[in-house]
Amino acid sequence: MNNDTYIITGRVLHFIDEPDIAAENSYEYYKIGALVIEDGKIAYCGEAVEAIGRFPNYPIVDRHEKLIIPGMIDTHMHYPQTEITGAYGEQLLEWLETYTFPTERKFSDKAYESDVSERFISECLKNGTTTAMVFGTVHPESVDAFFEVSESYNMRNICGKVLMDRNAPDYLLDADLDTAKRQTEELIHRWHNKGRQLYAVTPRFTPTCTPEMMTIAKELMDTAPGLYLHSHLSENKGECAWVAELEPEAADYLDAYDRYGLVGPRSVFAHGIHLSEREYKRLAETGAAIAHSPTSNLFLGSGLWNKKACQDYGVRAGLASDVGAGTSFSQLQTLNEAYKIQQLQGQKLSAFQSFYFATLGSAKSIYLDDKIGNFEVGKEADFVIMDNAGTELMKYRQSHSHTLEEELFVLGTIGDDRSIAETYVMGVRVYDKERGAQRPAVELKAVV
Ligand code: GUN
Numbered sequence: 001m002n003n004d005t006y007i008i009t010g011r012v013l014h015f016i017d018e019p020d021i022a023a024e025n026s027y028e029y030y031k032i033g034a035l036v037i038e039d040g041k042i043a044y045c046g047e048a049v050e051a052i053g054r055f056p057n058y059p060i061v062d063r064h065e066k067l068i069i070p071g072m073i074d075t076h077m078h079y080p081q082t083e084i085t086g087a088y089g090e091q092l093l094e095w096l097e098t099y100t101f102p103t104e105r106k107f108s109d110k111a112y113e114s115d116v117s118e119r120f121i122s123e124c125l126k127n128g129t130t131t132a133m134v135f136g137t138v139h140p141e142s143v144d145a146f147f148e149v150s151e152s153y154n155m156r157n158i159c160g161k162v163l164m165d166r167n168a169p170d171y172l173l174d175a176d177l178d179t180a181k182r183q184t185e186e187l188i189h190r191w192h193n194k195g196r197q198l199y200a201v202t203p204r205f206t207p208t209c210t211p212e213m214m215t216i217a218k219e220l221m222d223t224a225p226g227l228y229l230h231s232h233l234s235e236n237k238g239e240c241a242w243v244a245e246l247e248p249e250a251a252d253y254l255d256a257y258d259r260y261g262l263v264g265p266r267s268v269f270a271h272g273i274h275l276s277e278r279e280y281k282r283l284a285e286t287g288a289a290i291a292h293s294p295t296s297n298l299f300l301g302s303g304l305w306n307k308k309a310c311q312d313y314g315v316r317a318g319l320a321s322d323v324g325a326g327t328s329f330s331q332l333q334t335l336n337e338a339y340k341i342q343q344l345q346g347q348k349l350s351a352f353q354s355f356y357f358a359t360l361g362s363a364k365s366i367y368l369d370d371k372i373g374n375f376e377v378g379k380e381a382d383f384v385i386m387d388n389a390g391t392e393l394m395k396y397r398q399s400h401s402h403t404l405e406e407e408l409f410v411l412g413t414i415g416d417d418r419s420i421a422e423t424y425v426m427g428v429r430v431y432d433k434e435r436g437a438q439r440p441a442v443e444l445k446a447v448v
């Protein structure tokens with residue numbers, strides 16, 4: 001038996017379906033529950049009594065009445081922008097020029113990139129985020145630095161080198177198309193499916209990518225199975241007008257990607273706020289996803305994402321912080337703003353739908369629900385122990401919560417990093433409040 005084989009007990013909650021569709025059949029909740037972890041995977045999820053009966057020799061880690069949920073999944077982040085979180089006063093295009101591009105310039109220095117990667121990943125774990133889909137910069141070393149840290153924690157993360165060859169400062173453009181292609185091929189070869197790491201071909205967005213770069217992005221997508229396409233779509237009205245000028249032959253913004261074969265399963269587009277009916281339909285029929293980034297959309301004044309339209313048309317959607325335009329690493333704080341965005345449009349985001357969104361829903365949007373997102377037997381054991389008493393106020397407020405639904409709603413409203421007691425990756429504890437983020441001590445095993 002390895003030390004990543006044990007029983008952990010507590011109040012266990014996970015989703016098996018979408019609450020807006022399956023209602024009370026969408027989740028399983030065990031008040032005196034347990035997860036059985038065998039070699040980093042879920043061997044059992046259910047009542048504690050049964051777990052102990054079926055696995056009598058396994059050590060027990062007792063978390064009393066603490067809530068245990070699957071690790072949260074963040075479907076769109078920019079790790080190099082960590083240091084400009086909360087930069088004042090601009091909308092998207094000016095924000096990119098004023099803050100983002102000068103900051104991303106610094107990422108040609110491996111030591112700098114490693115330091116920021118370390119801080120970024122520690123911050124994810126502190127917030128209960130166990131998987132993220134992440135932009136690097138145009139510099140290939142930025143991706144090496146990120147994956148090296150991600151791999152050392154055995155996290156399942158997705159990252160890619162940014163591709164861009166127009167409308168940005170010279171210092172941040174790819175040297176030429178061949179170099180961009182070769183560097184990306186090398187990164188794919190080095191990192192895609194190495195342990196739990198996955199690669200995303202990452203054309204930044206239409207304004208910074210020529211048709212030739214988009215063609216290369218498609219060629220790169222065809223070099224290995226399971227690659228992701230990670231980009232931005234219809235975030236800001238000025239951006240949308242610019243895309244219409246740059247790509248006059250495209251039917252709309254989505255078509256500016258589609259024409260190059262870049263819209264399909266595992267294509268993830270951040271934002272998707274200002275979409276036409278045709279674009280919703282096309283996203284749905286191709287199986288592409290929107291990464292909804294509420295704190296960013298409010299911070300940059302981009303607009304209000306229409307959750308109902310995505311649901312009605314059947315568009316996949318995941319939850320995203322979009323750090324650093326987004327203002328918090330916490331998916332709980334991200335849910336807080338997501339709720340308000342729906343409120344402003346007369347729509348609802350229920351407590352159960354919120355926690356589904358942050359876990360299984362996001363896993364589905366990025367086609368990883370066969371591996372993560374809930375506690376089905378055989379899945380990778382990424383999970384979080386919540387702390388309802390993270391502050392005096394949280395403790396007091398939760399002492400007045402009468403149902404699981406109310407408890408979750410309060411967590412997704414006033415909760416933040418202080419609501420996370422411990423974070424586990426592949427069954428190994430990699431964060432707890434007292435010690436902070438800690439690399440796994442056990443020898444890592446290859447993930448098949
Ligand atoms: N669109 C193109 N690049 C970016 C970026 O870095 N952040 C956001 N929010 N939108 C973008």
Ligand code: ZN
Nearest residue numbers: 078232270322
């Ligand atoms: Zn972004």
